[in-house]
Amino acid sequence: MFLAMREAVESALTETLASLEYPTDDLGIERPPEDVEAVLASSVAFRLAGEAQAPPPAVADEIATALDSETLAHISAVETQGPYINFLPSEEYFASTVAAAQEETYGQLDSKDTSVVVEHTSANPTGPVHVGRVRNPIIGDALANAIEYAGYDVERHYYVNDAGRQLAVFTWAYETFDEADLDEQPERSRIEYDLVRYYRKGNAVLEDGDEETIAAAESEIQAIMQGLEAGNEATYERVSTVVDQVLGGMRSCLGRLPAEFDEFVKETQFIQDGSTEEIAERLKETEYAVYEDDAWQLELDDWGIDKNFVFLRSDGTSLYTTRDLAHHEWKFDNFDRAVTVLGEDHGLQAKQLRATLDLLGTDTDNLQQVLYGWVNLPGGESMSTRKGTGIMLDDLLDEAIHRARQEVESRLDDRIRDDDLTEEDIQRIARQVGIGAVRYDIVAKQPTKSITFDWDQALDFEAQSAPYVQYVHARACGILAEADEEPPADTIDATLLETDAERELIREIARFPAVIEEAAEECQPHTVATYTRDIADAFNTFYRECPVLDAPKEVRQARLALVVASRNAVANALDILGVAAPESM
Numbered sequence: 348m349f350l351a352m353r354e355a356v357e358s359a360l361t362e363t364l365a366s367l368e369y370p371t372d373d374l375g376i377e378r379p380p381e382d383v384e385a386v387l388a389s390s391v392a393f394r395l396a397g398e399a400q401a402p403p404p405a406v407a408d409e410i411a412t413a414l415d416s417e418t419l420a421h422i423s424a425v426e427t428q429g430p431y432i433n434f435l436p437s438e439e440y441f442a443s444t445v446a447a448a449q450e451e452t453y454g455q456l457d458s459k460d461t462s463v464v465v466e467h468t469s470a471n472p473t474g475p476v477h478v479g480r481v482r483n484p485i486i487g488d489a490l491a492n493a494i495e496y497a498g499y500d501v502e503r504h505y506y507v508n509d510a511g512r513q514l515a516v517f518t519w520a521y522e523t524f525d526e527a528d529l530d531e532q533p534e535r536s537r538i539e540y541d542l543v544r545y546y547r548k549g550n551a552v553l554e555d556g557d558e559e560t561i562a563a564a565e566s567e568i569q570a571i572m573q574g575l576e577a578g579n580e581a582t583y584e585r586v587s588t589v590v591d592q593v594l595g596g597m598r599s600c601l602g603r604l605p606a607e608f609d610e611f612v613k614e615t616q617f618i619q620d621g622s623t624e625e626i627a628e629r630l631k632e633t634e635y636a637v638y639e640d641d642a643w644q645l646e647l648d649d650w651g652i653d654k655n656f657v658f659l660r661s662d663g664t665s666l667y668t669t670r671d672l673a674h675h676e677w678k679f680d681n682f683d684r685a686v687t688v689l690g691e692d693h694g695l696q697a698k699q700l701r702a703t704l705d706l707l708g709t710d711t712d713n714l715q716q717v718l719y720g721w722v723n724l725p726g727g728e729s730m731s732t733r734k735g736t737g738i739m740l741d742d743l744l745d746e747a748i749h750r751a752r753q754e755v756e757s758r759l760d761d762r763i764r765d766d767d768l769t770e771e772d773i774q775r776i777a778r779q780v781g782i783g784a785v786r787y788d789i790v791a792k793q794p795t796k797s798i799t800f801d802w803d804q805a806l807d808f809e810a811q812s813a814p815y816v817q818y819v820h821a822r823a824c825g826i827l828a829e830a831d832e833e834p835p836a837d838t839i840d841a842t843l844l845e846t847d848a849e850r851e852l853i854r855e856i857a858r859f860p861a862v863i864e865e866a867a868e869e870c871q872p873h874t875v876a877t878y879t880r881d882i883a884d885a886f887n888t889f890y891r892e893c894p895v896l897d898a899p900k901e902v903r904q905a906r907l908a909l910v911v912a913s914r915n916a917v918a919n920a921l922d923i924l925g926v927a928a929p930e931s932m
Contacts, residue, residue, distance in 0.1 A: 456497050485604065485785075
């Protein structure tokens, strides 16, 4: 209902401003403060005061008087408050919201018949996923979910770097050393933990070995890179032996979040099909191409970039960024919109990529690049797969589950433990809460801000955290289980939901589709996390002030319907964030 109301307000305001001969380019529509009964407000009078040569309150009164409020869907009245024009909801607005939210799919928007590829994670397949990179799959997965909820046809892609020097080093090391040469045992019994030891051994030899050994190794590494560039099938198979095994282990780790992918796109695809070579030739022919410092480069000063973009080495081998250009042209041949989630260290590369695509004539209006800051742990542990230092994602998730179990058990008395919850239940809740806490705490922050993960904050059942929101869902499920009924939508009398607490909760439920739309269009999944805290607060107020099961029959039915609506909105918001919605906690 909120989206329909907003559309009606936008249309009416545009028509009214035009009739008053005011510009209509910025309507100033916003969410009013909590102490205002309106659902929407407009601050357009501020912008128009100069042109009208009148104070903003007078302009607001003029516009409000000219508005035909009786024709506005879901609006009961239009009022001014100083310079603001406030739009108050009708009874039908509240009733329609409760009715719509009885559907378990509530919040999902109509199909837009538009395809979107969301590329995220794309960590080099050189070993286990470490904590420093965990923000990428969490943000990427939540963003893909939001875009899908918004009605788009979404594919989730992992772009595999299987052609760079790191993989050539890994392949050489894997083929050169055996178990007896390795100084460490695998930290876990999964394949990437086994194989990463070869990668670390190879790098150690390249750093500390004798000159003859290093020279021989570098010769073989270069041969592997040249073989890949030449499209040598045997070389691809050698590298794939390593890459595919490591990716298998990484997928198992990411599946714990969970973060799953529709396709793993290998960059060697764009060498084999000739598109990388074609890109390089096209770039050479542009007026921005120069050959200096033994490499082909682009001068991108016209795009405000003062660092040259290197796209071809002197030996004819391409770079990751060159192959990524071919990758992005392939994306736009197959999808209407492309979203890429990148670490902040890729900021310059992202700018160079966009500028070069523009230079090549590719329309980049539908390319959105989401950059995120680092995740740190207290103490600032370093993160390096090459050196074998840092905290792995598996370790973080294990610790999260362990801490969540301790917290869950501390809240259970012996009766509940013995009579209601089995060991399997406790472990399930610990997993849902623990992993949910990690995901929520990370996705709830604006992507551009670096964050330090804090256990106490993430697992705080009383604060605005995943457990806090999950508990609201569990509480709603508990009420409905005890009532043993969900009233049919056509029997609900929403006019009985008239207290401030009930009305505020309905307002929050109504906003949910608009929150999804904003998160999807602006690529900001943290807005969904903010919404879950708002609706959780509103539900808890309703729970404290409005008895459900003990209310008179008709009121009881209406309040049960409101509980169903809340449950559905909270469950789907958590689903977007990739956080489980437990039915009991």
